[in-house]
Ligand code: GDP
């Protein structure tokens with residue numbers, strides 16, 4: 001089973017890769033770890049595949065590029081090798097129960113660069129977990145946005161994508177509030193309908209359409225630090241591979 005963690009910088013991809021991997025190992029599974037981040041300095045897991053063996057952001061910055069230019073250049077360098085990486089990962093999938101893929105800190109380096117799409121299209125049924133942080137859920141539009149964004153990732157990478165709210169340990173008391181809007185799209189729509197602004201109308205229209213396409217996709221509530229939700233994540237991964245994408 002291949003699980004790919006995607007999310008904005010700081011959403012917890014690297015921490016979750018390490019901690020969920022440890023959890024699976026304790027359960028008796030063998031786990032392979034893949035690092036696709038050319039900019040990371042140190043990792044809390046030992047990678048079986050590490051793109052930094054080919055190129056790092058640090059090396060490129062030493063040759064005069066700024067941080068953004070160096071990130072883009074690093075993936076330009078990796079792109080011709082995307083298929084080789086996919087083959088290596090696929091081989092590991094045969095040997096290991098789980099392959100956990102930690103993606104670049106900056107999500108756009110993976111989503112909007114050929115390296116990411118070329119790699120993903122050469123993997124067999126990878127499951128993507130889209131991590132988002134409670135801090136981005138400031139108003140009701142944001143709840144609609146994150147559910148839509150998971151769908152956009154699904155389309156962009158042609159891979160089943162599960163949205164996951166990470167860092168629930170920092171919102172303990174408000175978790176039920178977050179769940180009320182994230183889990184119940186009808187309720188969210190009914191609240192958005194009351195908003196008279198243009199954005200309110202847009203969010204309402206988008207949100208009303210969501211149940212047609214994603215109502216059956218489960219949302220995960222995780223804490224990479226405390227391990228909350230790991231059992232659910234394991235179940236979702238298992239169901240994905242045993243039912244080939246049906247996560248109802
Ligand atoms: P990445 O950029 O997505 O790989 O994010 P990291 O895994 O490097 O995490 C960024 C920061 O968020 C680090 O300081 C982590 O310790 C912290 N972090 C990650 N997951 C959690 C979590 O579940 N709860 C809390 N409280 N902090 C977390």
Ligand code: MG
Nearest residue numbers: 013014037105
């Ligand atoms: Mg990271």
